Amino acid sequence: MRSPLPRPILLLLLAGAALLTAPLVGCTKQPTDRSYQGTARFRYEQGMEAFEGGNYLEAVQQFTVVKNRFAYSQYAALSELRIADSYYEQAKYIESIDAYRTFVQRRPNHGEVPYALFRVAESYFQQRPSDFFLFPPPHEKDLGTTKDALRAYQAYLGRFPSDERVEKAREKVLDCRRTLADYELFVARFYLQQERPVSARGRLEVIFSDFEDVTDRWTDGTRLLIDVYRDLDEEPKARQVAIALIEKQPASAEADEARGLFPNL
Numbered sequence: 001m002r003s004p005l006p007r008p009i010l011l012l013l014l015a016g017a018a019l020l021t022a023p024l025v026g027c028t029k030q031p032t033d034r035s036y037q038g039t040a041r042f043r044y045e046q047g048m049e050a051f052e053g054g055n056y057l058e059a060v061q062q063f064t065v066v067k068n069r070f071a072y073s074q075y076a077a078l079s080e081l082r083i084a085d086s087y088y089e090q091a092k093y094i095e096s097i098d099a100y101r102t103f104v105q106r107r108p109n110h111g112e113v114p115y116a117l118f119r120v121a122e123s124y125f126q127q128r129p130s131d132f133f134l135f136p137p138p139h140e141k142d143l144g145t146t147k148d149a150l151r152a153y154q155a156y157l158g159r160f161p162s163d164e165r166v167e168k169a170r171e172k173v174l175d176c177r178r179t180l181a182d183y184e185l186f187v188a189r190f191y192l193q194q195e196r197p198v199s200a201r202g203r204l205e206v207i208f209s210d211f212e213d214v215t216d217r218w219t220d221g222t223r224l225l226i227d228v229y230r231d232l233d234e235e236p237k238a239r240q241v242a243i244a245l246i247e248k249q250p251a252s253a254e255a256d257e258a259r260g261l262f263p264n265l
Contacts, residue, residue, distance in 0.1 A: 040070035044079055056086040077107055081116065093123040114160040118169060121152035125172055128179070143183060150176040174214065181207060181217035188224065201228045208241060212248065219245065223254040226261065239265075 032038075047062030063079035063086070070076055084099030100116040100123070107113070127145040153169045153176070160166070188203035207221030222245045229238035242258040246265055249255050259265055 036070065037073055037075075040066055040073035040075040043070070044075040044082075047079065047082060051082060051086060051089075054089075056090050060086045077103070077110055077112070080106075081112055084116070084119065088119065088123060088126075091126070093127050097123045114156070114163040114165070117152070117156040117159065118163070118165045121149055121156055121169065121172065124149035124152050125176070128176075143180065146176050146179050150180070177211065178214050178217065181211045181214045181221070184211070185217060185221055185224075188221070192224075192228075197228050197231050201225070201232065204228060208244075215249070219249050219252050219254045223257060226258060230261075 043062055043066045047059045047066065050056070050062060051059035060083055063083045066073070066075050066079040067083070080099065080103045084096050084103065087093075087096035087099055097120055100120045103110070103116045104113050104120075124145050128149065129143075129145075150173060153173045156163075157166060157169055157173070184203045184207050188200040188207070191197070191200035191203065204221050204225040207218060208225050211221070212218045222241055226238045226241050226245070229235070229241065239262055242262050243265060245252075245258050246255045
């Protein structure tokens with residue numbers, strides 16, 4: 001009877017058998033279509049697989065390969081967009097803005113330009129101050145990104161008024177303008193608390209002239225403006241503003257108050 005194999009040799013043989021039967025982990029897939037377009041598509045699809053799995057670092061690496069090595073394929077442009085998307089999903093909004101804008105500049109006639117412009121606006125919008133309850137409301141903070149987002153949405157709407165994302169953009173425009181109107185009202189009320197009606201008047205006049213589309217803020221600010229004009233002995237202006245309030249928002253409580261101040265209107 002033959003003696004059993006030494007234990008170290010037996011372990012090596014078993015390990016080798018396991019390697020032969022185990023699935024090959026980490027082996028790179030190869031494209032079935034090895035043409036220029038086929039390889040570009042394959043690398044793009046690999047990038048999309050990583051992107052959809054939340055592996056944005058690998059996704060950017062794959063898309064960068066496509067962008068650089070297959071610059072004359074249709075997948076190069078798509079890879080540029082997906083790189084920007086990868087930045088966006090990681091909340092790297094400065095990088096995403098730059099990537100989307102570069103795409104628009106390099107490929108002004110591409111069919112995905114509307115998408116890229118919309119995403120520029122979205123990237124700005126995502127940087128707006130938080131209104132989380134532990135922090136001051138957005139209108140008390142820096143409004144630079146709100147103004148940038150508003151301009152970006154308006155630029156997108158001006159160029160592509162029939163795009164499929166228009167309604168979303170219009171909602172975001174109203175959201176941005178509401179924040180800006182809140183800021184004007186906040187400052188106006190601050191001045192009124194400080195008994196500075198002249199300073200408050202300027203802010204309220206901005207509300208009256210520029211924010212009629214933000215209905216609730218406009219009616220609120222217009223009603224305050226009437227009182228400020230009256231306090232400053234500018235009765236004709238107060239009357240004109242009251243007329244505008246009654247004409248444009250006749251069913252509002254503020255219009256009823258204006259009628260009480262000027263019974264003959």
